[in-house]
Amino acid sequence: MAPQPQYAPPRPQTAPVQARRQTGTVQRPPTGQYGRPGTGQWVPPSRDNPQVVACPNCGASFKVSQTGRYKCPSCATAFVVDPQFGVELAPATSQLTLAFTPECREGFNLYLGSMCRRAGYSEADYNQLKQGLEQILQGVLQNCYQGRIYESYAVAFLPARRNLQIKFIVAGPTMQGDPRAYFPMAAQIMPDLAMRPHPKGGTVVVMSFRR
Numbered sequence: 001m002a003p004q005p006q007y008a009p010p011r012p013q014t015a016p017v018q019a020r021r022q023t024g025t026v027q028r029p030p031t032g033q034y035g036r037p038g039t040g041q042w043v044p045p046s047r048d049n050p051q052v053v054a055c056p057n058c059g060a061s062f063k064v065s066q067t068g069r070y071k072c073p074s075c076a077t078a079f080v081v082d083p084q085f086g087v088e089l090a091p092a093t094s095q096l097t098l099a100f101t102p103e104c105r106e107g108f109n110l111y112l113g114s115m116c117r118r119a120g121y122s123e124a125d126y127n128q129l130k131q132g133l134e135q136i137l138q139g140v141l142q143n144c145y146q147g148r149i150y151e152s153y154a155v156a157f158l159p160a161r162r163n164l165q166i167k168f169i170v171a172g173p174t175m176q177g178d179p180r181a182y183f184p185m186a187a188q189i190m191p192d193l194a195m196r197p198h199p200k201g202g203t204v205v206v207m208s209f210r211r
């Protein structure tokens with residue numbers, strides 16, 4: 001079955017409802033159900049030691065030389081090759097549009113909390129990440145929105161085990177240069193923090209929290 005668009009319009013009530021991949025409403029299969037050899041241990045792929053993995057949806061197999069997120073070349077299903085757990089269906093990407101108001105910040109933190117739990121993080125990890133992301137939001141508010149708290153930005157989370165990828169899409173003047181100059185503490189806890197111009201203006205800020 002081909003993946004459904006993530007934000008497809010609702011189906012008519014009379015139509016049979018099919019399980020939809022990538023919406024988060026479908027229960028994920030148990031950890032490591034796919035792509036692991038029947039016996040023996042999962043060996044994560046590396047440049048020197050590529051591994052053959054199987055698509056969790058169609059079973060097509062192919063060789064990978066690093067862990068990370070993949071799209072099956074045969075059926076286009078997204079999946080993750082996890083260093084510890086083998087091949088898993090990729091969790092749904094979730095995106096929110098929020099303002100900088102106190103109630104939106106509260107909502108942001110609640111959402112971040114559930115994403116942290118989904119990625120397997122502790123309360124301490126959550127608190128550290130929350131501080132880092134507060135710095136990013138504050139920096140963006142000052143640098144890109146001139147402190148106008150009613151304007152909006154988008155945030156997307158992609159939780160995998162012990163690896164929470166985060167993307168902000170912000171409007172306003174494009175931020176350039178070293179992200180550490182804008183967000184020193186966030187860059188310290190997420191060394192891959194990077195900024196790039198958004199094709200329609202503004203800035204895309206991406207990072208991943210790994211512990």
Ligand SMILES: [Zn+2]
Binds near residue numbers: 072077
């Ligand atoms: Zn496939």
